[in-house]
Amino acid sequence: xxxxxxxxxxxxxxxxxxxxxxxxxxxxxxxxxxxxxxxxxxxxxxxxxxxxxxxxxxxxxxxxxxxxxxxxxxxxxxxxxxxxxxxxxxxxxxxxxxxxxxxxxxxxxxxxxxxxxxxxxxxxxxxxxxxxxxxxxxxxxxxxxxxxxxxxxxxxxxxxxxxxxxxxxxxxxxxxxxxxxxxxxxxxxxxxxxxxxxxxxxxxxxxxxxxxxxxxxxxxxxxxxxxxxxxxxxxxxxxxxxxxxxxxxxxxxxxxxxxxxxxxxxxxxxxxxxxxx
Numbered sequence: 001x002x003x004x005x006x007x008x009x010x011x012x013x014x015x016x017x018x019x020x021x022x023x024x025x026x027x028x029x030x031x032x033x034x035x036x037x038x039x040x041x042x043x044x045x046x047x048x049x050x051x052x053x054x055x056x057x058x059x060x061x062x063x064x065x066x067x068x069x070x071x072x073x074x075x076x077x078x079x080x081x082x083x084x085x086x087x088x089x090x091x092x093x094x095x096x097x098x099x100x101x102x103x104x105x106x107x108x109x110x111x112x113x114x115x116x117x118x119x120x121x122x123x124x125x126x127x128x129x130x131x132x133x134x135x136x137x138x139x140x141x142x143x144x145x146x147x148x149x150x151x152x153x154x155x156x157x158x159x160x161x162x163x164x165x166x167x168x169x170x171x172x173x174x175x176x177x178x179x180x181x182x183x184x185x186x187x188x189x190x191x192x193x194x195x196x197x198x199x200x201x202x203x204x205x206x207x208x209x210x211x212x213x214x215x216x217x218x219x220x221x222x223x224x225x226x227x228x229x230x231x232x233x234x235x236x237x238x239x240x241x242x243x244x245x246x247x248x249x250x251x252x253x254x255x256x257x258x259x260x261x262x263x264x265x266x267x268x269x270x271x272x273x274x275x276x277x
Contacts, residue, residue, distance in 0.1 A: 013151060014129050018227030023132055026081035030132070033078035033092060034125045036070040037099035046104070054100040061093040069096060087131040094124040106168040114172050115149075122148035133224045135216070146213035147232070153206035154235045157199070157242055158254045161189065171202060189250030199247040203239045210236055 015031045016024065045053055057069045067075045082089045098121035108114040126148035127141050135144065156163065156170045163170065164187050176183065179198040186195075210232060217225045217232070237256055242249065 013147075013231040014224070014227060017230070018224045019132075020223070023085070026085045026087075026132055027129060029074075029077040029081040030087075030125065030128050032074050033070065034095060036074045037095055038102050040069045040096075040099045040103050042069065042100075042103040050103065051100060054097055054103075058093045058097040061089060061096050064089065067096070069099065082128070085132045087128050091124045091128040091131075094120050098124070102168070106163075106170065108170065108172050110172050110174040114170055117170075118149050118152050119145055122152040130220075133220045135220050135224075137219070140216065140219045143213040143216035143219065146209045147216055147228070150206045150209035150213065151231065151235055153202055153209070154238050157202060157206075157249060158238065160186075160249045171198070175201060189248075191246070191248055191250075196247045199242070199249070203242060206235065206239055 012031060014027055016028075019027050040054075042050065042053060054069070057067055060067055061075075064079045066072050078092055079089065081087065082092065098117060101117060101121070108117065123145040126144040130136065130141055130144040135141070169183065169186070171186075175198055176186070179201075180194045181198045185192075214232070217228050220228065234256070238254060241256060242254060245251075245254070
């Protein structure tokens with residue numbers, strides 16, 4: 001099974017950690033499918049024709065048929081993983097529908113639009129992993145949605161520069177207008193007070209989501225709970241690092257120093273997992 005090549009800078013929670021030997025290949029197959037959809041194959045279409053193409057691909061998933069949008073081996077491994085792990089295949093179909101966003105310039109008018117996308121895209125993937133962990137209660141899946149939302153925003157801030165280079169903007173246009181930050185300033189990485197307020201607002205989106213899923217660690221077996229705590233705390237520490245850098249997301253990659261990585265691991269194992277504003 002090939003390693004993922006897309007979105008390498010993004011967090012990949014539960015790709016390797018938190019699983020039994022039997023579960024690990026399924027989790028990786030789900031991740032390969034999800035990552036492949038960040039660069040989906042799509043013909044030269046636009047508007048309603050492009051949407052119709054992705055709708056047809058979504059419907060093929062529901063019948064476990066071969067896809068065009070991702071390599072056939074990636075799709076077949078994901079289908080097999082869903083069958084073995086008792087994961088609803090509809091969660092793969094939802095991601096295919098959402099991946100239309102990656103086939104064109106990505107823009108979202110307001111927070112409602114981007115929230116709907118995040119729930120369909122990242123939330124469906126998180127729910128698939130939650131099913132693998134046997135966390136299938138409605139309240140547990142809502143926690144998974146929030147965890148996915150928090151990590152989505154962490155990832156998007158970490159790779160904002162690269163996203164913009166690919167003509168993808170996940171920050172709502174209404175936020176840019178509210179804070180007086182033109183798209184050209186974002187692309188150039190000219191950080192001023194307006195830019196700091198704009199990016200701070202996105203870190204708050206992530207922190208609020210993390211606050212709403214804190215109890216998820218109490219809902220899964222200890223193996224998954226330990227991994228979840230590391231990702232939860234690690235996501236929060238990345239947000240703190242962004243603030244320590246005064247929201248400069250352009251000069252160098254956002255990553256944690258050895259000191260902070262060790263701090264996250266120590267707190268996840270021995271500390272009490274609590275939300276820090």
